[in-house]
């Protein structure tokens with residue numbers, strides 16, 4: 001069954017309302033993280049690295065970190081935060097006793113995860129721009145594309161949370177899922193001189209597609225490439241969406 | 255909606271069942287909740303009350319049998335039926351991140367009520383809950399009784415035709431219980447159908463027009479509280495505590511006659527059910543059968559439960 005927009009929006013708005021109260025405290029860590037990477041690797045290590053295809057290393061690195069900010073934000077939101085709402089605060093039980101259905105709840109929470117990813121990615125994009133690391137006016141399109149990438153990260157995190165009921169296992173999601181994705185999706189090094197299979201493997205990483213998009217927009221776009229990467233993210237999000245819906249139905253409406 | 259609200263039955267269950275794995279939680283129950291009544295489910299922990307409530311308000315799918323809620327099918331017409339039910343779950347599930355007024359307005363938006371109406375509704379409900387002066391506080395700042403009143407108010411947000419309350423006063427002190435009862439009585443006067451579970455017999459006697467007594471997933475008795483008591487145990491009970499040297503068999507024999515409707519023996523007390531407990535007591539021979547105490551009192555639903563199951567409601 002498809003989500004009904006007004007009910008999904010009611011769920012989304014609840015999250016937005018709560019975030020609007022504590023954004024100052026919540027924004028900082030997830031935002032400082034990529035900043036430290038940018039300084040340490042871009043300005044530190046990057047000084048010793050010859051330019052990549054004529055691009056200074058920090059210019060190569062920075063747009064990818066915008067994408068990673070979205071990954072971390074969406075992943076925390078849809079794992080730990082959703083877990084708290086679902087299990088500790090029993091909010092899901094309360095919401096499902098209203099006309100809101102599981103698919104509305106899932107859609108509202110996932111779109112909220114993507115929204116949060118967009119906020120974090122955009123704030124970091126502004127920092128990157130302030131460092132003078134953005135050379136194309138197309139970068140103005142980064143936020144909506146980060147939202148699309150955020151949707152994909154959020155669906156995956158949400159599926160994990162709906163399938164795994166024990167918070168003790170959530171660190172595996174980060175250690176075995178998010179961190180490797182962060183390191184091997186083309187943020188830190190290009191795939192050009194590596195064996196072809198590396199790029200084939202990376203193609204399965206949603207972050208890889210968003211990195212290609214943000215880097216493309218920051219440096220001057222190849223519109224077709226960007227559209228294809230965005231399609232990948234949308235299609236995968238839609239394909240995966242039924243997984244958490246089914247899992248939650250089984251779990252919450254047993 | 256018009257067709258459904260004209261229905262004389264708010265809830266109708268036939269052979270309703272639910273199991274979790276091998277454990278049978280609800281074992282084929284039949285009941286009918288008349289529209290506009292307060293209907294009670296009385297039973298000890300584990301009797302299957304919560305499972306039954308969750309099936310009624312759509313959080314659990316029936317494992318078998320028929321269940322009609324407000325004239326609709328809670329499985330195939332979930333949204334329409336849920337839109338007309340207010341729920342107070344057994345466990346407190348208030349949104350801790352929102353203030354009371356924000357939380358109530360948010361609840362309204364889950365029912366598709368638009369924002370300006372939601373704000374007005376929140377204000378009205380805070381007044382109903384006697385919490386208007388707490389509008390900007392968070393739920394954690396409230397006492398247990400206030401939280402329960404807030405939950406009841408929250409269940410009213412979409413003017414439901416049916417309100418399901420699962421143990422609305424468990425864990426509350428006597429004063430807070432009275433305040434909750436008062437809220438429920440105000441709702442009864444408005445003509446809302448109430449379905450409530452409890453393991454307090456005094457609560458069931460006071461609030462419920464009709465009730466069923468559940469035990470181990472089955473309904474063991476149903477009817478009006480006063481009729482149930484009269485039919486099952488008679489109007490009065492004589493509660494005897496024999497001294498250790500007393501011959502209990504002899505004591506019971508000495509008191510028995512045609513007016514006695516039942517006898518229950520607990521570890522320390524003997525309950526003798528009859529129409530007139532004083533009359534039974536007057537036959538007692540204190541010298542032959544010494545007692546620590548003897549109490550003649552009105553029979554309660556507790557006695558009904560004891561007589562039907564051989565166990566106390568609260569272990």
Ligand SMILES: Nc1ncnc2c1ncn2[C@@H]1O[C@H](COP(=O)(O)OP(=O)(O)O)[C@@H](O)[C@H]1O
Pocket residue numbers: 254274277278279297298299300301302303304305306
């Ligand atoms: N989600 C569940 N999974 C497994 N067993 C359950 C579940 N919910 C209830 N039960 C079992 O079903 C029985 C009835 O429980 P419940 O309906 O909560 O009773 P009550 O509300 O009368 O105390 C109990 O034995 C309980 O352990």
Ligand SMILES: [Mg+2]
Pocket residue numbers: 300303304305344420421
């Ligand atoms: Mg219960």
